[in-house]
Amino acid sequence: MLTTNPFDDDKLKEECGVFGVWGADGASSIAALGLHALQHRGQEAAGIVSHDGLSFHAHRAMGHVAGNFDQDEVIRKLSGHAAIGHVRYSTTGETALRNVQPLYAELSTGGFAVAHNGNLSNALTLRDKLIQRGSIFQSTSDTEVIIHLVATSTKPTAVDRLTEALKKVEGAYSLVCLLDDGLVACRDPLGVRPLVMGKYNDATVFASESVALDVIGARYIRDVEPGELIIVNNDGMRSFHPFEKAKARPCIFEHVYFSRPDSxxxxxxxxxxxxxxxxxxxxxxxxxxxxxxxxxxxxxxxxxxxxxxxxxxxxxxxxxxxxxxxxxxxxxxxxxxxxxxxxxxxxxxxxxxxxxxxxxxxxxxxxxxxxxxxxxxxxxxxxxxxxxxxxxxxxxxxxxxxxxxxxxxxxxxxxxxxxxxxxxxxxxxxxxxxxxxxxxxxxxxxxxxxxxxxxxxxxxPTTLTDRNRDKEHPEQLRLVSND
Missing domain, CATH: 3.40.50.2020 (Rossmann fold)
Structure with missing residues (x-):
């Protein structure tokens, strides 16, 4: 199979798009619409994980949002008041269903699902250390490193564990994470990749671009700040700045090419x-x-x-x-x-x-x-x-x-x-x-x-730990970054 448009092979590929919603009936339907608006950021695969207060439900598929999430039977299975979604274009590594996000795992603190836009530039180094400690990886995605760091943390709550995990990574990340008792959105201290927050009636929404808010009829509130971690649950919304403060360095190419012009x-x-x-x-x-x-x-x-x-x-x-x-x-x-x-x-x-x-x-x-x-x-x-x-x-x-x-x-x-x-x-x-x-x-x-x-x-703007390793050991596994 070859691309119909050889021009596509000579473009910088969009990264990925993330979307999250908490506190809305039919949250997965809203997430699917939001992912439609973010389709330009990744056309390789899409996924949604929802939570109904008791259980997590997931559907991940290769291809576009349309066709995979426009089917009533798929959306019905993704029940609940909270959902996160992801559209993917991998920057390295294999194209396979095991790398399609959101990734999900059962941890000692409960269920944990994560969707990631960005790339962890020390993921390979962290992965090797985790494997030596006994971690078993199911994908070649750098996002799975975050899950294992959360799983091996000894902090008391899932949010504390996530915060500790993110303090160990370098690079760029905008995340939406779904827990048993809340939705977490966070952005790396440099704010390289974008993330915005909005309101859909009484629900709180996060998305890679404001156009996803427009499509679902949500009101833009503000950008998630670089280094900010926001948790939304039944008690309301709380904002933290748990990371060492750094001078923001948002990606300049979002303005040139990646973002939709109506964002x-x-x-x-x-x-x-x-x-x-x-x-x-x-x-x-x-x-x-x-x-x-x-x-x-x-x-x-x-x-x-x-x-x-x-x-x-x-x-x-x-x-x-x-x-x-x-x-x-x-x-x-x-x-x-x-x-x-x-x-x-x-x-x-x-x-x-x-x-x-x-x-x-x-x-x-x-x-x-x-x-x-x-x-x-x-x-x-x-x-x-x-x-x-x-x-x-x-x-x-x-x-x-x-x-x-x-x-x-x-x-x-x-x-x-x-x-x-x-x-x-x-x-x-x-x-x-x-x-x-x-x-x-x-x-x-x-x-x-x-x-x-x-x-x-x-x-x-950051140390490139894995890149320096690659120069010495070019035969090493290449992780999928999440785009």
Missing amino acids: MVEGTSVYQTRKAIGAELAREAPVEADLVVPVPDSGVPAAIGYSQESGIPFELGIIRSHYVGRTFIQPTQDIRHLGVKLKHNANSALVEGKSIVLVDDSVVRGTTSLRLVQMMRDAGAREVHMRIASPPTRYSCFYGVNTPDRAKLLAAQMGIEGMADYIKADSLAFISLDGLYRALGDKRDAAAPQRCDACFSGDY
Whole structure:
């Protein structure tokens, strides 16, 4: 099975999405709707665990939320007033049902289910220590390390045990956990991955993005703060800050690509931010052209901003089909290349004879850009100028994003001119890192960055214990991070 769209293989994959609800009749139905809204964050698998006051109920499946959780018999089995859910795209490791979240275990303190967005950068090291102490792992997911750390803690309550466990991990995590007597939501001290809180009538809701609140008709309350742990149960809601305080470093790429444009991230409209990025890109990298053409869908807001700032007309020079399944059998290489047009096709009548500015969100391996430029030339474009709404991606991400090894990142191997030659564009330009910060309303401080921009700058905000181990022992097991 091969992807119908080879472009998909050359994108930074969304991490994962988490959703939790406490205190609502039919909580699993609400969770399923919330996961629909977060489907863009992970298309590989989905799962829901619910609690009815006595028992936990779980359903996990490969594939999309639709089809797996739109069936009445599935939702009926997931009874209860509380539920957590997860959509997954694994960043490393195998694709298997045993890695699909939420993960669940029976502990001495009762049932414990967890859904995780992020990546623990010392999970392999912790896993080895736990195995030496007798732990038996059922998955290759870094999230299971959290369960074992909770299980082996000697603290008196499940929340205390979770807090102690999280003090031992490094990296990025936004979690929703379901216990016998409550729902816990927490975010790592750097706040790398997003998590928001809302109210649905009298119920409390947590989600990776605000759009999931919109879809279920919930009211946004606030972001979960970096390093905050919130527990919701029948006694109400309590908030703690149990971790050593750190300077927040939320992921900058949420604004560029990962989050849906109709979400609010850190109180800011993603759509408006992407337009501002496009406008900044137009100021930094102007070019004479006839049309501004977005790469749909992620390049659209930035292209609008570029068009409005430059005065060059915005047009849909590439048309995307939204009715193509993710995979199908492709018997030959020639047919595989033809598969590109199933999802993206040039609007030849529009671009023929024109000089165009092609706006995309990123360049990873460069294969996407190469095919896009060739598509425009085959459609008769006179000139093709690529403009990218993020800085060059020169470094791998270790915080829950499926980034190729650095050796496969085009910007890590050559300069801008070499990249332009490689993709066969008439010109190529990226927004600067300073420009990206300006578009976000910040002034970049290289000495004390306000965000995690490691994929652009190489400035990783945490220790990368497992990465350093991998350099010495590349044959070791690779854990699935949770995305």
